[in-house]
Amino acid sequence: MTALYQLIAAPFVDFEFMRRALVACAALAIGVGPLGVFLVLRRMSLMGDAIGHAVLPGVAVGYIVSGLSLWAMSLGGIVAGLTVALLSGATSRATGLKEDASLAGFYLASLALGVMLVSMRGSAVDLLHILFGSILAVDDDGLLFVVSVATVSTLVISVIYRPLVVECFDPVFARSVGAHGTWVHAIFLGLVVLNLVAAFQALGTLMAVGVMMLPALAARFWSEDVSHIVVIATAIALVSSFVGLLVSFHFELASGPAIVLVASAVYLISIVAGARSGLIARWLRRPHYHEPHEVHR
Amino acid sequence: MTDAENSVLTLQNVIVTYRRVPAVHHVTGSIKTGSLTAIAGPNGAGKSTLLKALMGLVPLSDGEIDRGGRSPRDFAYLPQQPEIDRSFPISVIQTVLLGAWPRSGIFGAVGSGEKQRAHNCIEKVGLTGYAETPIAHLSAGQWQRALFARLIMQDASIILLDEPFAAVDEATTTDLLGLIKAWHAETRTVVAVLHENALIAKDFPETLLLAREVVAWGPTSEVMTSENLERAQAMTRRWAREAHAHPRAPAAQVAR
Numbered sequence: 001m002t003a004l005y006q007l008i009a010a011p012f013v014d015f016e017f018m019r020r021a022l023v024a025c026a027a028l029a030i031g032v033g034p035l036g037v038f039l040v041l042r043r044m045s046l047m048g049d050a051i052g053h054a055v056l057p058g059v060a061v062g063y064i065v066s067g068l069s070l071w072a073m074s075l076g077g078i079v080a081g082l083t084v085a086l087l088s089g090a091t092s093r094a095t096g097l098k099e100d101a102s103l104a105g106f107y108l109a110s111l112a113l114g115v116m117l118v119s120m121r122g123s124a125v126d127l128l129h130i131l132f133g134s135i136l137a138v139d140d141d142g143l144l145f146v147v148s149v150a151t152v153s154t155l156v157i158s159v160i161y162r163p164l165v166v167e168c169f170d171p172v173f174a175r176s177v178g179a180h181g182t183w184v185h186a187i188f189l190g191l192v193v194l195n196l197v198a199a200f201q202a203l204g205t206l207m208a209v210g211v212m213m214l215p216a217l218a219a220r221f222w223s224e225d226v227s228h229i230v231v232i233a234t235a236i237a238l239v240s241s242f243v244g245l246l247v248s249f250h251f252e253l254a255s256g257p258a259i260v261l262v263a264s265a266v267y268l269i270s271i272v273a274g275a276r277s278g279l280i281a282r283w284l285r286r287p288h289y290h291e292p293h294e295v296h297r
Numbered sequence: 298m299t300d301a302e303n304s305v306l307t308l309q310n311v312i313v314t315y316r317r318v319p320a321v322h323h324v325t326g327s328i329k330t331g332s333l334t335a336i337a338g339p340n341g342a343g344k345s346t347l348l349k350a351l352m353g354l355v356p357l358s359d360g361e362i363d364r365g366g367r368s369p370r371d372f373a374y375l376p377q378q379p380e381i382d383r384s385f386p387i388s389v390i391q392t393v394l395l396g397a398w399p400r401s402g403i404f405g406a407v408g409s410g411e412k413q414r415a416h417n418c419i420e421k422v423g424l425t426g427y428a429e430t431p432i433a434h435l436s437a438g439q440w441q442r443a444l445f446a447r448l449i450m451q452d453a454s455i456i457l458l459d460e461p462f463a464a465v466d467e468a469t470t471t472d473l474l475g476l477i478k479a480w481h482a483e484t485r486t487v488v489a490v491l492h493e494n495a496l497i498a499k500d501f502p503e504t505l506l507l508a509r510e511v512v513a514w515g516p517t518s519e520v521m522t523s524e525n526l527e528r529a530q531a532m533t534r535r536w537a538r539e540a541h542a543h544p545r546a547p548a549a550q551v552a553r
Contacts, residue, residue: 041385041386159404162404165387166395166398168382168385169381169382169385169387170381170382170395172354172374172376172380172381173374173376173381173395175354176352176354176369176370176372176374177370177398177399178368178369178370179398220386223386224386224388224431224433225386225387225388225431226385226386226387229386
């Protein structure tokens with residue numbers, strides 16, 4: 001009993017930085033869990049990755065203007081992320097270029113600009129901090145920011161949930177009943193940018209993309225109902241954060257990668273053992289289709 | 298056709314262009330209230346494009362469509378099958394319930410009355426027992442039945458169908474045709490893009506034969522003559538040749 005307590009509870013009871021990390025990760029998981037599901041359903045799984053890179057020049061400008069100020073860097077990141085998301089969306093609409101292709105163009109330019117800005121003023125260490133963060137050093141402001149964004153994000157998603165689902169599933173139907181998808185899409189991308197920026201101090205934007213996408217991909221193997229998938233993905237993100245923090249504490253490993261690797265493990269397990277479309281489920285179901293009495297019934 | 302009183306859709310010199318090439322050219326005419334009209338024509342004749350124009354889904358380059366004060370929102374529209382993502386994790390009943398949207402609004406709750414209606418619609422299209430089935434598990438025919446259930450749910454007075462029988466089995470075609478006839482009997486206006494000339498001749502009183510331009514429009518027996526059909530083929534061929542001679546006009550892609 002004490003061993004179990006030492007294993008899973010003591011780190012959080014004894015150390016404040018672990019409690020802060022847990023709260024930040026939980027908020028992040030609740031914020032990004034549903035977003036990842038919709039990115040997967042929109043076939044935009046790499047969008048998060050691209051946005052994660054695209055925020056860099058804004059963060060760098062914030063850093064150059066006012067040093068390691070959370071608010072300046074976050075504001076810069078939000079502006080840069082939204083600019084890239086909207087520019088690529090507008091370009092694909094105006095020219096017919098696929099949205100992922102135009103996004104690739106803009107985010108690469110944005111990333112290069114960001115690296116150049118950082119190298120003019122800072123060092124490689126700063127750059128690593130921005131992209132990978134350090135969850136074990138989240139301050140009050142950072143914590144408040146992540147929790148606020150998660151709250152706003154959850155509220156907004158619950159309001160736009162139905163148009164968002166219809167816009168993903170059957171955009172022509174959405175248009176034919178007069179629900180224009182453009183604003184739903186724009187609000188949704190805004191939430192993705194906001195969450196990834198909020199994550200940059202805690203997990204770093206790139207690790208946050210892992211918490212966003214891996215649970216969403218894993219959840220797809222467990223259910224065929226979008227509302228269940230959203231809940232399952234968020235639960236996987238929460239569990240991965242909790243387990244990842246413990247792993248990083250007990251084995252003295254970097255916390256961000258530990259969380260993402262736990263989520264990766266869940267993803268791999270889901271591919272093999274997922275109840276709906278995992279490899280084992282497919283293999284078990286196969287002979288069923290050929291049962292002769294099924295046909296004659 | 299000149300009787301504007303009886304027309305639910307009136308087209309005046311409608312032109313739709315795609316990459317600066319006309320896909321639908323100078324279409325003028327009208328669809329009467331409560332009529333059952335087929336849009337026929339060779340591949341690449343602009344049939345689906347015209348239907349999308351009626352639905353307000355593609356912009357007109359010129360001309361106008363008078364919908365008699367109605368908005369396309371009041372129409373029910375069945376797109377071609379591949380236009381919807383069949384891998385999406387959603388059940389049959391949820392898909393059918395989307396048809397209640399025009400009544401419930403974007404954010405409004407869907408009451409138990411609507412749910413009961415959705416189950417009735419599912420029964421009508423012969424999918425009893427499939428309400429909770431994820432759409433990814435349906436066959437092409439069952440999926441088309443589910444979409445017809447959604448159309449019934451929408452309860453629209455004008456129904457536009459794009460290739461409703463493409464890729465579905467014979468039994469499904471018979472059942473869906475029965476539903477279309479029932480709509481016609483309820484004096485709803487139905488316009489369907491169709492491939493199957495024999496089926497048009499048998500079951501659709503009115504036909505618009507299209508080859509980018511109107512070849513003929515009126516009672517099916519007068520429109521679907523072998524002479525008109527040959528003319529439509531020749532017009533489409535000639536136009537494809539011209540497009541080929543001017544590579545900036547990609548013939549095969551236009552008017553899909």
